[in-house]
Amino acid sequence: MADFKLTINGKIQEFKDMPDDIPLLWLLRDEAGLVGTKYGCGGGYCGSCTVHLDGMAIRSCSIPAAALEGRQITTIEGLANGDSLHPLQQAWIDLDVPQCGYCQAGQIMNAAALLDSNPAPDEAAIDSAMAGNLCRCGCYIRIKDAISQAATALAYNAAETTTELKS
Amino acid sequence: MNDAAKMFADMASRSAVEEKGLSRRSFIKLSSVAGGGLVLGFHLTVNATGKKEITTLNAYVQVRPDNVMVIAAKNPEAGQGVKTSLPMIVAEELDVDWAQVEVVQSDIDESRYGMQIAGGSWSIPMNWMPLRQAGATARAMLLQAAAQEWGVTASSCRTEAGSVLHPQSGRSFRYGELAAAAAELDVPNVESLVLKKPSEYKILGRRITGVDNQAIVTGEPLFGIDQSVAGMKYAIYEKCPARGGSVKSANLEAVKKLPGVVDAFVLKGNGDVTQLSAGVAIIADSTWAAFSARKTLKVEWDETDAADDDWNEVVAAAKALQTQTGDKLLETHGDVDKALASATNTLEAFYTYPFVPHAPMEPQNCTASFKDGRCELWAPTQTPQWALETVANTLGIEPEAVTVNQIRMGGGFGRRLLNDFCCEAAAISRHAGIPIKLQWSREDDMAFDFYRIGGFHALKGGLDASGRITAWEDHFITFTEDGEKPTRGASLDSNEFPAPLIDNTRLSQTMKHTGIPGGWWRAPGSNGIAFAVQGFIHELAVAAKRDHLEVLLELMSKPTREAGENAGKPLDTQRAAAVIALAAEKAGWGQSLPSGHAHGLAFHFSHAGYFAEVAQVSVDEKRKVTLHRVTVAGDVGPIINMSGAENQVQGSVIDGYSTMAGLAVDFSSGRIKESNFHEYPLLRVHMAPKIDVHFVQSDHPPTGLGEPALPPLAAAVTNAIYAATGTRVRELPLSKSGFTV
Numbered sequence: 001m002a003d004f005k006l007t008i009n010g011k012i013q014e015f016k017d018m019p020d021d022i023p024l025l026w027l028l029r030d031e032a033g034l035v036g037t038k039y040g041c042g043g044g045y046c047g048s049c050t051v052h053l054d055g056m057a058i059r060s061c062s063i064p065a066a067a068l069e070g071r072q073i074t075t076i077e078g079l080a081n082g083d084s085l086h087p088l089q090q091a092w093i094d095l096d097v098p099q100c101g102y103c104q105a106g107q108i109m110n111a112a113a114l115l116d117s118n119p120a121p122d123e124a125a126i127d128s129a130m131a132g133n134l135c136r137c138g139c140y141i142r143i144k145d146a147i148s149q150a151a152t153a154l155a156y157n158a159a160e161t162t163t164e165l166k167s
Numbered sequence: 168m169n170d171a172a173k174m175f176a177d178m179a180s181r182s183a184v185e186e187k188g189l190s191r192r193s194f195i196k197l198s199s200v201a202g203g204g205l206v207l208g209f210h211l212t213v214n215a216t217g218k219k220e221i222t223t224l225n226a227y228v229q230v231r232p233d234n235v236m237v238i239a240a241k242n243p244e245a246g247q248g249v250k251t252s253l254p255m256i257v258a259e260e261l262d263v264d265w266a267q268v269e270v271v272q273s274d275i276d277e278s279r280y281g282m283q284i285a286g287g288s289w290s291i292p293m294n295w296m297p298l299r300q301a302g303a304t305a306r307a308m309l310l311q312a313a314a315q316e317w318g319v320t321a322s323s324c325r326t327e328a329g330s331v332l333h334p335q336s337g338r339s340f341r342y343g344e345l346a347a348a349a350a351e352l353d354v355p356n357v358e359s360l361v362l363k364k365p366s367e368y369k370i371l372g373r374r375i376t377g378v379d380n381q382a383i384v385t386g387e388p389l390f391g392i393d394q395s396v397a398g399m400k401y402a403i404y405e406k407c408p409a410r411g412g413s414v415k416s417a418n419l420e421a422v423k424k425l426p427g428v429v430d431a432f433v434l435k436g437n438g439d440v441t442q443l444s445a446g447v448a449i450i451a452d453s454t455w456a457a458f459s460a461r462k463t464l465k466v467e468w469d470e471t472d473a474a475d476d477d478w479n480e481v482v483a484a485a486k487a488l489q490t491q492t493g494d495k496l497l498e499t500h501g502d503v504d505k506a507l508a509s510a511t512n513t514l515e516a517f518y519t520y521p522f523v524p525h526a527p528m529e530p531q532n533c534t535a536s537f538k539d540g541r542c543e544l545w546a547p548t549q550t551p552q553w554a555l556e557t558v559a560n561t562l563g564i565e566p567e568a569v570t571v572n573q574i575r576m577g578g579g580f581g582r583r584l585l586n587d588f589c590c591e592a593a594a595i596s597r598h599a600g601i602p603i604k605l606q607w608s609r610e611d612d613m614a615f616d617f618y619r620i621g622g623f624h625a626l627k628g629g630l631d632a633s634g635r636i637t638a639w640e641d642h643f644i645t646f647t648e649d650g651e652k653p654t655r656g657a658s659l660d661s662n663e664f665p666a667p668l669i670d671n672t673r674l675s676q677t678m679k680h681t682g683i684p685g686g687w688w689r690a691p692g693s694n695g696i697a698f699a700v701q702g703f704i705h706e707l708a709v710a711a712k713r714d715h716l717e718v719l720l721e722l723m724s725k726p727t728r729e730a731g732e733n734a735g736k737p738l739d740t741q742r743a744a745a746v747i748a749l750a751a752e753k754a755g756w757g758q759s760l761p762s763g764h765a766h767g768l769a770f771h772f773s774h775a776g777y778f779a780e781v782a783q784v785s786v787d788e789k790r791k792v793t794l795h796r797v798t799v800a801g802d803v804g805p806i807i808n809m810s811g812a813e814n815q816v817q818g819s820v821i822d823g824y825s826t827m828a829g830l831a832v833d834f835s836s837g838r839i840k841e842s843n844f845h846e847y848p849l850l851r852v853h854m855a856p857k858i859d860v861h862f863v864q865s866d867h868p869p870t871g872l873g874e875p876a877l878p879p880l881a882a883a884v885t886n887a888i889y890a891a892t893g894t895r896v897r898e899l900p901l902s903k904s905g906f907t908v
Contacts, residue, residue, distance in 0.1 A: 138855070
């Protein structure tokens with residue numbers, strides 16, 4: 001058993017007497033009460049458990065929490081900026097992407113990391129980046145449309161910000 | 168219980184208030200203090216004479232003083248969209264803005280809500296008229312209350328966007344101001360209600376985003392796996408890998424000493440695999456502690472009564488039967504032997520499809536609390552009312568002692584029609600004496616499903632000199648668990664299309680025993696049958712050197728009364744012909760395609776829905792298939808929620824493609840071989856085709872969309888592969904026929 005001090009959604013949290021090998025997923029869900037990150041396969045095949053580690057999309061089911069002290073962990077609960085949804089979250093609502101909704105937190109977190117590194121992905125880039133996230137309901141067409149819409153919104157926001165800074 | 172649910176449950180308070188003789192004003196105030204408003208709820212039941220009547224004030228519509236309409240979503244949500252679409256129906260007839268609506272999931276109560284189930288694409292057809300009447304009844308009472316307040320006739324008033332208006336005087340009331348008065352009126356006779364015409368719809372047919380979408384995209388607790396109750400521990404349940412085995416011994420003492428483990432014990436099971444199989448439960452402080460302890464658990468199984476099936480043996484046995492007629496005659500008309508003997512051209516083909524699991528993204532789970540002879544469940548189930556019965560049976564208590572809270576599911580596809588995981592959770596909680604959340608691993612979910620059963624069709628067809636199909640024979644080789652009838656989802660209807668449309672037909676059946684249990688899988692029966700039947704019709708069209716479209720439309724030229732039925736619904740040949748023609752037209756059937764591309768067409772009628780699909784594929788020299796585009800035309804009557812409807816169709820096409828392309832489970836010694844997604848290659852985003860969806864919004868009552876768009880897809884793709892390559896696919900998945908995707 002071990003104690004961990006992790007930075008989750010910008011806050012440092014301490015966890016006492018944890019199993020040495022507890023994966024981040026189960027620490028988030030059962031100990032931190034952040035259940036938006038989902039268990040789908042436990043083997044890194046499905047992407048339902050995707051979170052950000054220092055801005056990179058990772059599969060939280062397959063990474064031990066013990067290795068993560070001092071790293072920035074962001075979950076779906078920490079993606080919005082206060083009450084202001086991330087453009088991906090808004091696009092997901094606007095385009096009514098979810099069916100069952102179970103995989104969508106992982107899809108959104110994976111897409112957010114994509115847009116951080118490639119703000120204007122074409123279809124091939126979206127396909128390539130999102131290929132590790134399964135959706136059993138088959139919402140793939142809307143997932144791709146929503147990523148494109150969010151990319152457009154981000155570009156628009158960036159242009160607005162630039163204009164504001166200049167003026 | 169959340170506030171709104173509490174208000175529904177507290178409906179009795181209205182009569183309590185009335186008994187105390189409080190004035191209406193007091194009641195409004197009292198309700199406001201309680202955080203609520205007034206409940207107007209209605210439930211339609213059929214009385215002994217079969218006449219529909221409103222029996223009691225009930226729990227669909229609640230009008231709050233702030234003019235928010237709280238509408239109960241009565242059926243379980245598995246991703247099929249009914250938590251949004253069913254309340255839309257109420258809201259339309261209530262005549263409110265969708266923005267004024269707050270949806271809450273109802274509790275489980277057959278006396279108030281009737282059948283509460285997510286299955287069979289039933290939610291829309293079963294609830295369409297009752298929910299319209301519920302909304303219209305509330306509207307009529309609000310209108311009457313306003314008319315009385317103003318001293319005018321109800322017919323001089325009208326409603327709009329959650330208000331009653333009196334145009335002559337320019338006066339208006341918001342519904343919220345009228346709720347108390349309306350609640351004191353007699354409930355109007357259902358025959359007196361005036362329902363809207365489609366031209367008056369303001370909500371139905373629009374694109375409404377799902378009511379849970381905000382919670383989904385922000386990661387709020389919604390699903391079964393997210394449930395947490397006070398004092399809860401975490402459980403796993405290890406069962407015999409050969410279905411139906413029992414526990415000889417287990418190293419419980421070693422497991423109990425592991426860190427975080429609270430308890431470990433054996434449950435004997437009740438002999439019914441749909442309820443409680445024998446196994447070993449481990450209770451721990453966290454999911455991970457329970458999962459970890461499982462690695463140490465060693466169980467010696469008694470497999471005397473366990474499944475010992477082997478898929479390869481089953482295939483060999485079925486193939487040996489292909490030239491025979493089946494043990495049981497399902498249907499015959501005309502003289503198929505004579506018609507085949509005199510046919511200008513005859514064909515024989517043997518079609519095979521495998522067992523497949525449901526594999527919803529959320530592995531099975533259930534939270535249960537057994538205390539003082541009662542059991543409460545937080546259950547992501549498609550059949551919460553069945554769960555009451557099966558859990559009660561498992562525990563040996565009355566159904567009245569079981570409470571089920573219906574919880575959003577991370578996918579259903581038919582898996583959660585059976586409630587074995589609920590029975591396990593209940594039995595574990597009772598034995599442990601504490602509330603527990605039972606969590607299956609993905610491996611459990613793959614190994615202990617109720618599978619879409621595999622099937623075999625030995626088909627014979629005859630063509631006359633003009634290329635018309637004159638003879639049709641299908642020997643269907645399927646599976647039984649009880650030795651008497653095909654298992655769940657493994658039947659061929661005696662009048663399954665196209666047999667009733669062909670002059671000489673014989674449908675027969677042979678059953679093989681299976682210890683691997685069958686289950687209802689999205690569009691049960693049709694999901695496999697359509698592949699065989701629609702592929703073989705194409706084979707006959709090719710043999711006759713005729714256009715497939717022309718042959719399908721010719722089949723549909725017969726009157727509806729001769730066309731047979733599916734799941735008790737008659738096939739309307741005109742509706743069928745309309746969607747076939749529309750899909751062909753929209754896809755550009757018969758027109759030139761890019762080099763190497765080919766079209767395939769298929770139609771199927773299931774769950775009262777008519778769907779025709781055209782697949783556009785190309786196949787490279789290494790037999791790698793690319794599905795570029797699928798054009799879908801469907802008729803399920805008027806569309807309730809256009810956004811949800813398109814999503815269901817797109818999802819059905821992708822599910823259909825995913826399954827026919829690469830999905831199967833293999834088994835030997837009664838054990839499923841595939842364990843996780845690395846061995847079960849669900850379709851990924853880059854393989855998804857473009858999908859065009861077209862609806863014929865015919866003037867029939869609306870029917871469900873969770874299932875009927877799936878069955879035609881496999882044959883549309885295999886027919887297109889034939890058109891592209893000349894190779895006929897008769898065995899699924901495609902990987903078994905030498906193709907990859």
